[in-house]
Amino acid sequence: MTHPDTRPAPAAPHTGAGLAVAVHDLTVAYRDKPVLWDVDLEVPPGLLLAVVGPNGAGKSTLLKAILGLVPAAAGQVLIHGEPLARARDRVGYVPQRGSVDWDFPTSALDVVTMGTYRRLGWVRRPGRREREAALSALERVGMAALADRQISQLSGGQQQRVFLARALVQDTDVTFMDEPFQGVDAVTERAIVDLLKDLRARGRTVVVVHHDLQTVPDYFDWVTLLNVRRIASGPVAEVFTEENLRLAYGGRVGFLERKADPTPAPGGRDDPATSHFGRIRP
């Protein structure tokens, strides 16, 4: 199965048509307690989006609801203009590490091969082609040497990279990641960031639930602030403001340090000098 290395340049943002992810009025309740309420989200293709918010804000639930993993009380989700059921080939998912039992008797390569199961269909077994695709995905995350290791013998960062490779092998247009940077070592963090940049260069869209506000401007193009309801969403430079953060974190913001000029320099999202914030305590 061959894939084009580059995609056509993405459409201009905010034009509605050609959105990678379009969420409208998404509502999820758990035992009468609202977890997500009336959430709208429009994600143009070809960029990296961070979803941030305090604990319990519904960030993970947003991903799971978009992917149909938890039932939504209301709302619609379109992936590249189609409902999820027709767009499964275009959607990838990197869950939190705690979502599986790592003592399961399987190897890293095995787990990554699971990403090929959809294109295999029923009953067919993964063959050499699938194994090779899995192996090259592992190479991309720097885990080729550990392919045959049983997964409980991997470090936290390595396990995270296995999940990443599994999503990579699917080679989807849109990938959702749930706190991929949580508790990983520096090597893994660099690997993930490189991967994200690579995906963006190929025109893919990545939506990431992110826990570390510090690095949002460094790693991401867009940000969505979420606290049961959507507070704000858009390019980091516009949306990642003190005001919005205060709204999102509901006054639980401890203090804000201003390190540099509060007015954003144009296009300088990777420039630490233009980064607004030092440490924010949620």
Added chain:
Amino acid sequence: MTPTATRKPRRGGAAADLLLAVSLAALAVGATGCGDAGERRRDGPLSVVATTGMVADAAARIGAGRVRVVGLMGPGVDPHLYKASEGDVRRLQEADLVLYNGLHLEARMGEVLGHLGADRPTRDVASAVATDDLRAVPGFSGAHDPHIWFDVRLWRDAVVAVGEALAAVDPDGAAEYRRHLDAYRAELDSLDAWVRRRTATVPEPARVLATAHDAFGYFGRAYGFEIRALQGISTATEAGTRDVQDLAAFLADRRVPAVFVESSVPPRTVEALQAAVCARGHEVRIGGSLYSDALGDPDGPAATYVGMVRANVMTIVEALGGAKEAP
């Protein structure tokens, strides 16, 4: 639009209330039921509750019109495994007299019967049989084989207990009970003689009675048969592979014509034994079904003790090659 809860949070309240109400009602009903256990009605027939069908049959014969007998264990019921239900306990508690076999035949009712004995007239028929006449169980010192009804002479002794118990509870009818008892014992005498005549026709090498569990010990001892069984005295035991192999080898070597299924034990056990014997090259038949620990259907020939014994003996004798005499 502010989020409003669209449903009132569900408490466990309504369900808990219902549960409480039901429990109280059950308690009330239970309490009223225990009211009049101590009264005895002398107008009308005596209420007698018996455990096994054999004991019930004896009570019905000896008590005749003066008693109303209820048997707890119907046809095909295994007394070794029988558990008394709530209704059974109630019937036992309301009875004027409780009769049972004894010797732990009703193994799962021991506690119930023991408690009953404290304030109800109860009597086990095995008590009327001399201890010397009882078969000891190998390996269990002090315990005896409870299947005493298979030796008609022993049962003849046992039914005396029924007569005595009835007379004790109902002295007015003592004379009548005595008459019925004597008549029944005479009938049992002639039954015993008949059994001896019939079983004598079975040729010597075939005098082996192979069944699922060791119920026929007294029969074998009284009428000259070698008894072999897969399970022990109680059907609660489980046969092992070796037991099946040993018995199959024995039956094949002795070229025993038939093995027997029991009415109160699943036939599979004996069918497996038969297959094992056939695999050793000896075609053994299933000689028929024997009534081992219960009587037969109420509208059949084995509905009474006498009928049951006759049916068993005819089945055994015919299958093992004895004479086919008109009963």
Added chain:
Amino acid sequence: MSWDAVAAFWSDYTLRTVAAGAAVIGATAGVLGVFAQLRRQSLLGDAVSHAALPGIALVFLLTGSKEPAALVAGAAATGWLGALCVTGIVRSSRVPADSALGLVLSVFFGAGLMLLTWIQRRPDASQAGLDRFLFGQAATLLTADVATMAALGGGAVLVLVLLWKEFKLLSFDPAYAALLGLPVRRLDILLTGLLVAAVVAGLQAVGVVLMSAMLVAPAAAARQWTDRLAPMAALAALFGAAAGVGGAVASSLTARTPTGPAIVLAATAIVLVSLVLAPRRGLLAGAWRRWRRRRDLRLHAVLLDLHALAGQHGDPTAAPHAAAVLRAMAAGGSVRRSLRELAGRGWAADAGGDLWTITADGRGEAERFLAARAVDGRPEASP
């Protein structure tokens, strides 16, 4: 034991039939038990076998038949229903899984007992042995029974093998499976159904309590020896079959040894051996590894002490130090033994008179050891 004797032993019809039946049940339960265990549903087998009782009673009540095929069908129906109830309760309420299991187990079993009690009150001489059906008697298996078990068990394993990757994914990461478009709920029901088939196939031979053990023990033992799913399943099948045959043989060697419990004991023995002796996950292996690590650390502790002492002099290898000094510095353990071991490896030299020096090799090893510890492989905390 001569070949003739062995051949004669195995030519016995009863032993062959019982061993074959037990092996079939053991293998089937072993394979399906692997998936039950990985999905944390090991005790589901127990719930299913208890839930089978009312089905047996109902079939007899409604049809009057005691045909094993009919009773097995009834057992399967209520067993499956019980399993569905467990998953339904867990899914739609706050009741945790083990409580749901206990609930379903007792309610269904109680209902079955009630039905049996009601049946035994009926004046019907043919109802004997329904509860014996549930407790099983392996020694009296018929060839027809073994054929039924093989068909049921073989069918279940066949479906499992066909949908292997689907069930593997379902057991490992059901959320991801749902995302890929697998009908997770239906697959879950199917897998549970296979489990029910395995349980029910074995019920009439080995009974309620035993069946649960056959689902748990071989899988637990197999996990000790391998880190891959397919070998684990194959090994579990092997262990289950071995337990079955072993129990049949044991029951055939001594009289009055019921076959069912003998099979369980064999399976338990296999589990115990696996827990203790398995090369990587076993208790013995773990203890040995820990011992070796401790010894290694002690060794290096003494070496580093020598190294530190030597570092206070100009020519490190020339100045001997008393073992007593080293003993004073040591945290515990036998310094003398460590010193001898160090000498054996060429890292220290005995200078006579209970004095020891460090060698050039020893210095190199000490420095290598320190260097390795300075950059530790632990993940650094994110900034």
